[in-house]
Structures are given as structure tokens and as C-alpha cells.
Amino acid sequence: MHWIDDFRTELAYVFAEAGTEIARFPYPLSEQGLFMLARFNPLNEGGSTNYISYLLPYWVREQTEVSPELCHDLAIGNIFAMLHYFILDDAIDKSAEASGENIRSSLVLGQLLHNLFYQRYYRHYxxxxxxxxxxxxxxxxxxxxxxxxxxxxxxxxxxxxxxxxxxxxxxxxxxxxxxxxxxxxxxxxxxxxxxxxxxxxxxxxxxxxxxxxxxxxxxxxxxxxxxxxxxxxxxxxxxxxxxxxxxxxxxxxxxxxxxxxxxxxxxxxxxxxxxxxxxxxxxxxxxxxxxxxxxxxxxxxxxxxxxxxxxxxxxx
Structure with missing residues (x-):
């Protein structure tokens, strides 16, 4: 579990930052987004182990001299992108049996998350x-x-x-x-x-x-x-x-x-x-x-x- 142990401070920071931004979404999309975020947080019991999505910038940074702030923003941006693509994949997989309203709310949430991804990356690029x-x-x-x-x-x-x-x-x-x-x-x-x-x-x-x-x-x-x-x-x-x-x-x-x-x-x-x-x-x-x-x-x-x-x- 050193994937978590070596980066607990960074993970706590980036998931907290992501949560702060998602909490600003219109209700109930904010609640839906925070629920998803908690499911993917590896620091939570039963959280996702898709570490590469948000730890990769820190791994690459160890060979460079880029700032920790850059890696934080890229990791947070990747969290938003990860949630966005998860929503798209889920909507595609379940479109046949899911109700139109469920798909509508998920896709709206996905677009808000994608916008936050862009904002984080545009800070630097x-x-x-x-x-x-x-x-x-x-x-x-x-x-x-x-x-x-x-x-x-x-x-x-x-x-x-x-x-x-x-x-x-x-x-x-x-x-x-x-x-x-x-x-x-x-x-x-x-x-x-x-x-x-x-x-x-x-x-x-x-x-x-x-x-x-x-x-x-x-x-x-x-x-x-x-x-x-x-x-x-x-x-x-x-x-x-x-x-x-x-x-x-x-x-x-x-x-x-x-x-x-x-x-x-x-x-x-x-x-x-x-x-x-x-x-x-x-x-x-x-x-x-x-x-x-x-x-x-x-x-x-x-x-x-x-x-x-x-x-x-x-x-x-």
C-alpha cells in the first residue's frame, strides 16, 4: 500500500480541493458529485485503487524540477477528468436500461466536471x-x-x-x-x-x-x-x-x-x-x-x- 502511504499528504490535499470545487455545483448535482468523489478517494475505506490517474504527475515530477503546485493542479484536473469519463462510460453502458432523467443528470454533472478539468490545466497551459x-x-x-x-x-x-x-x-x-x-x-x-x-x-x-x-x-x-x-x-x-x-x-x-x-x-x-x-x-x-x-x-x-x-x- 505504499502507493497511498508515500503520498497521503498529496492525496488528502487534492481530493479535498476537488471536493471544495464540486460542492459549488448547483444542488443536487453537488451532492451527486461529492458522492462519486468519495467512492474514488483511495483514502476512504473501499475507495478506488486507480492510483495512476492522480499519482502519475507526482511520479514524473521526481525526475524533474517542476513545482509541487503544478502537480497538485494536474492531479486535481485528472480527478475531474476521471469522474467525467466514468460518467460517460456508465451512461453509454447503461443507456438501454437507464431512465432518461438519470442519464440527463449524469451527463450534466459530467460537463461541469470537464469544465473544472479545463480550468486546472489552463492555469499552466x-x-x-x-x-x-x-x-x-x-x-x-x-x-x-x-x-x-x-x-x-x-x-x-x-x-x-x-x-x-x-x-x-x-x-x-x-x-x-x-x-x-x-x-x-x-x-x-x-x-x-x-x-x-x-x-x-x-x-x-x-x-x-x-x-x-x-x-x-x-x-x-x-x-x-x-x-x-x-x-x-x-x-x-x-x-x-x-x-x-x-x-x-x-x-x-x-x-x-x-x-x-x-x-x-x-x-x-x-x-x-x-x-x-x-x-x-x-x-x-x-x-x-x-x-x-x-x-x-x-x-x-x-x-x-x-x-x-x-x-x-x-x-x-
């Missing part, structure tokens, strides 16, 4: 700054990812494609590098962050495979299961088949290998923040640990009782 060209590119990446989601199976081996839905996260790293006059390092940092985001997506897809199986959502781990079992990419999976792939076909071990490969590539990139590498490796180790537990469980089960075991073992 005027309209003519090159950062906004990167922003345009990242938004295009996000849009392409959302559009194609569900239209084609997620590819667990394509780190760049797995990461592009989270591309806007990279803007804060670009901001720090521009302010430090290190634009020559932007491309390397983009690649490094993409690899970390790809492994984060793999870890999320492994954690969410049961829900995604029910809702038929795009999921890189389920795509890997189909590949490992030589199934058609459009084949419908059930829980029993996925569990067999985990405990008999080594699919989770294969997922851990992909994450480890991303880590090896990440460590070869020069001038990458060590904390970004550590963050990635903690994700990869988590997947590897789950794979080892699956292997150990399989060894402990007598072959004759495997069918019963598959029917009763927890989903993860």
Missing part, C-alpha cells in the same frame, strides 16, 4: 500550448476505443489498444514534461504509461470476468480463454468453461505471462519513473499470485472430483 495537441490525440484514442468496444474482441496481447480507452490519463505526464522542457521524453513516457495501463486493464478484466461474462462486455481475459481453448472469437462462454480454462488449461498463468512481458518492455524504456515501474509490477505480481493459487488449488483436487469442484469453487 494556454490555448497555444502543445499540450492540447496531445489532448486531441488522446481524446481520439478514447473515442475509437469506446466505439469499437464490443464490436471486436479485446486483444490481451495488444498493449496499445488495451490502453487507449485510458489515454487521457497520459496528459498529466505530458504536462510535467513540457513544463520541465523535456519534450524529447514524451514519446517514451507515452509508451511506458500505455504498458502500465494495459496491465491495469488485464488485471481489471481478470477481476471482472464473471460480470462481463453475464453482460457480454468486452474482456481481454475472456478473449484469452477463447484463444487458449481454440474457440471461435464469437463463441459464447459459460462459467464452467472459464473455470476449466483457469484450473485445467493454465489461462490465468498465460495472463500472468502477458503482464510480465509488458513489465519487461517497460523496464527497457529509458528515463521512466521508477514508481510507474513499481506500480506496474505490483499489478503483474497480483495476477501471478492468483495464477499460483489456481495452480495450487488444482494440485490439491483429486481428478475424480474435479467436476464437483468446478461447480462449487468461487468465481475467482
Amino acid at each position: 494556454p490555448a497555444e500550448s502543445p499540450i492540447w495537441q496531445y489532448y486531441d490525440k488522446y481524446i481520439a484514442d478514447w473515442a475509437a476505443a469506446v466505439y469499437h468496444e464490443g464490436r471486436a474482441p479485446a486483444n490481451p496481447f495488444a498493449a496499445r489498444l488495451l490502453a487507449r480507452k485510458s489515454s487521457p490519463v497520459k496528459l498529466c505526464a505530458v504536462g510535467v514534461l513540457i513544463s520541465a522542457n523535456r519534450q524529447d521524453q514524451i514519446e517514451r513516457h507515452e509508451e511506458a504509461v500505455d504498458l502500465a495501463l494495459a496491465t491495469l486493464q488485464l488485471a481489471d478484466d481478470w477481476a471482472d470476468w464473471v460480470d462481463d461474462l453475464v453482460e457480454q462486455n468486452s474482456n481481454a481475459f475472456l478473449s484469452l480463454v477463447k484463444q487458449q481453448l481454440s474457440l471461435d472469437p464469437e463463441a459464447q462462454l459459460d462459467e464452467r468453461t472459464v473455470k476449466q480454462a483457469i484450473y485445467q488449461s493454465g489461462c490465468l498463468d498465460r495472463l500472468a505471462e502477458i503482464a510480465a512481458s509488458n513489465g519487461s518492455r517497460l523496464e527497457e524504456i529509458p528515463y521512466v519513473p521508477q514508481r510507474l515501474v513499481d506500480f506496474h509490477n505490483s499489478l503483474a505480481k497480483g495476477i501471478r499470485r492468483d495464477a499460483q493459487l489456481a495452480e495450487e488449488t488444482t494440485r490439491q483436487i483429486a481428478l475424480g472430483g474435479f467436476s464437483y469442484f468446478l461447480s462449487n469453487i468461487p468465481n475467482k
Whole structure:
């Protein structure tokens, strides 16, 4: 948990600042926004662990001499952007069953949050700054990812494609590098962050495979299961088949290998923040640990009782 422990002061500050601004929204949007913010605050019990969204500027800063105030503003801006895109994703995913009024209020709140994101970034980067060209590119990446989601199976081996839905996260790293006059390092940092985001997506897809199986959502781990079992990419999976792939076909071990490969590539990139590498490796180790537990469980089960075991073992 050193992701939190090393930055508790910064996290307390940026989430408090974000809360102060959201509290100024018209009621009841302010209440809705503060509720969402609390859910994402890693300092709260059960809060989100999407650390890279708001800690990345601090990680990049450790290689530069930019001011703490700049990193605070970029982190706060990223919190607003994170909430904005969460609202958009949720509205897109649930548009079929959600009421029009719920979607209306969420999208209005999302627009207010996006405006606060702009305000934080504009403090340091005027309209003519090159950062906004990167922003345009990242938004295009996000849009392409959302559009194609569900239209084609997620590819667990394509780190760049797995990461592009989270591309806007990279803007804060670009901001720090521009302010430090290190634009020559932007491309390397983009690649490094993409690899970390790809492994984060793999870890999320492994954690969410049961829900995604029910809702038929795009999921890189389920795509890997189909590949490992030589199934058609459009084949419908059930829980029993996925569990067999985990405990008999080594699919989770294969997922851990992909994450480890991303880590090896990440460590070869020069001038990458060590904390970004550590963050990635903690994700990869988590997947590897789950794979080892699956292997150990399989060894402990007598072959004759495997069918019963598959029917009763927890989903993860």
C-alpha cells in the first residue's frame, strides 16, 4: 500500500480541493458529485485503487524540477477528468436500461466536471500550448476505443489498444514534461504509461470476468480463454468453461505471462519513473499470485472430483 502511504499528504490535499470545487455545483448535482468523489478517494475505506490517474504527475515530477503546485493542479484536473469519463462510460453502458432523467443528470454533472478539468490545466497551459495537441490525440484514442468496444474482441496481447480507452490519463505526464522542457521524453513516457495501463486493464478484466461474462462486455481475459481453448472469437462462454480454462488449461498463468512481458518492455524504456515501474509490477505480481493459487488449488483436487469442484469453487 505504499502507493497511498508515500503520498497521503498529496492525496488528502487534492481530493479535498476537488471536493471544495464540486460542492459549488448547483444542488443536487453537488451532492451527486461529492458522492462519486468519495467512492474514488483511495483514502476512504473501499475507495478506488486507480492510483495512476492522480499519482502519475507526482511520479514524473521526481525526475524533474517542476513545482509541487503544478502537480497538485494536474492531479486535481485528472480527478475531474476521471469522474467525467466514468460518467460517460456508465451512461453509454447503461443507456438501454437507464431512465432518461438519470442519464440527463449524469451527463450534466459530467460537463461541469470537464469544465473544472479545463480550468486546472489552463492555469499552466494556454490555448497555444502543445499540450492540447496531445489532448486531441488522446481524446481520439478514447473515442475509437469506446466505439469499437464490443464490436471486436479485446486483444490481451495488444498493449496499445488495451490502453487507449485510458489515454487521457497520459496528459498529466505530458504536462510535467513540457513544463520541465523535456519534450524529447514524451514519446517514451507515452509508451511506458500505455504498458502500465494495459496491465491495469488485464488485471481489471481478470477481476471482472464473471460480470462481463453475464453482460457480454468486452474482456481481454475472456478473449484469452477463447484463444487458449481454440474457440471461435464469437463463441459464447459459460462459467464452467472459464473455470476449466483457469484450473485445467493454465489461462490465468498465460495472463500472468502477458503482464510480465509488458513489465519487461517497460523496464527497457529509458528515463521512466521508477514508481510507474513499481506500480506496474505490483499489478503483474497480483495476477501471478492468483495464477499460483489456481495452480495450487488444482494440485490439491483429486481428478475424480474435479467436476464437483468446478461447480462449487468461487468465481475467482
